[in-house]
Amino acid sequence: MKPILWITFYLPNDLAERLKPYVTIKMWQDDIHDMPQEEIEAAVLEADYLWTIVPNQITAAVLNRTTKLKMITNLAVGFNNIDVEAAKEKGIIVTNTPDVLSETTADLAFALLMTSARRMLDNAKQLYQGKWLGWQVFGMTGTDVHHKTLGIIGMGAIGELVAKRASGFDMNVLYHNRSRKEEAEERYGVTYRSKNDLLAEADFIIVLTPLTKETHHLIDREALAMMKRTAHIINVARGGVVDEEALYDALVNGEIAGAASDVFVEEPVSTNHPLLSLPNFTPMPHIGSATVETRQAMVQRNLDAWEAYFTNQSIPYRVI
Numbered sequence: 001m002k003p004i005l006w007i008t009f010y011l012p013n014d015l016a017e018r019l020k021p022y023v024t025i026k027m028w029q030d031d032i033h034d035m036p037q038e039e040i041e042a043a044v045l046e047a048d049y050l051w052t053i054v055p056n057q058i059t060a061a062v063l064n065r066t067t068k069l070k071m072i073t074n075l076a077v078g079f080n081n082i083d084v085e086a087a088k089e090k091g092i093i094v095t096n097t098p099d100v101l102s103e104t105t106a107d108l109a110f111a112l113l114m115t116s117a118r119r120m121l122d123n124a125k126q127l128y129q130g131k132w133l134g135w136q137v138f139g140m141t142g143t144d145v146h147h148k149t150l151g152i153i154g155m156g157a158i159g160e161l162v163a164k165r166a167s168g169f170d171m172n173v174l175y176h177n178r179s180r181k182e183e184a185e186e187r188y189g190v191t192y193r194s195k196n197d198l199l200a201e202a203d204f205i206i207v208l209t210p211l212t213k214e215t216h217h218l219i220d221r222e223a224l225a226m227m228k229r230t231a232h233i234i235n236v237a238r239g240g241v242v243d244e245e246a247l248y249d250a251l252v253n254g255e256i257a258g259a260a261s262d263v264f265v266e267e268p269v270s271t272n273h274p275l276l277s278l279p280n281f282t283p284m285p286h287i288g289s290a291t292v293e294t295r296q297a298m299v300q301r302n303l304d305a306w307e308a309y310f311t312n313q314s315i316p317y318r319v320i
């Protein structure tokens, strides 16, 4: 009997076909709804291998249910949904999809910055609601992006590509990161700032850190209070890096001008979420990497890792 690869999401078009010589494939068949946690807990009991996505919580408790699981590939560059320490202790290999989604996610980060600055969502809503009644001198106006100061928090591959885009808008780009990035400073003309200085100086802030214990609520009430009242903050990282309650208060009280977020603590976010009631907040349904080309490349990364494993080659894209 072949070992079982459980794909805990719906992967269309027989994309996993080339793994069939090595494994029996079981797959979540609903292409709209994420696999519920209790189903994942059941699947892990029979799985030799798991192929997961970010909504699947592969916690220590889930991993402790199995002694036969050998490898997990995560269809994402982020892997905060997997307890990698627990996986490591159990000798389970974990791989991700680095490098292939940075450009696409940088595009979305910049699009959200533009959307927030120019109030594009709110203006479009007004048009749909028949509230576009004429040309007003100061109606529907946003704020300029060009020649403003952008602060990037988390200067990895995506941050660098956001900086590259910002240079086309003649922006002054600041960044904050755990460590200085001298090469990026030279290549993209970005300047290092402490977190507090960046918060105080930037007109736009893009948050791009992974979610860890250290970055949970990195943007909290205090951080939001340090921002300019005219500033906008964009979260393309993970829900939980920005304190959603504090963000709501800051937007309602006019402590900052606008915000956009591709990510939420609870995903899919409830349509009753308080942030969704605000005209100066732009939500997106976690689509940072969502282009056909990029998703294909991400699948390819995971397939390459599986094939390497099954043919005893060195496994690429290992997290651990």
Ligand code: DGY
Pocket: 054, 075, 076, 077, 078, 079, 101, 286, 288, 289
């Ligand atoms: C990632 O790759 O981490 C994305 O957020 C997944 O959609």
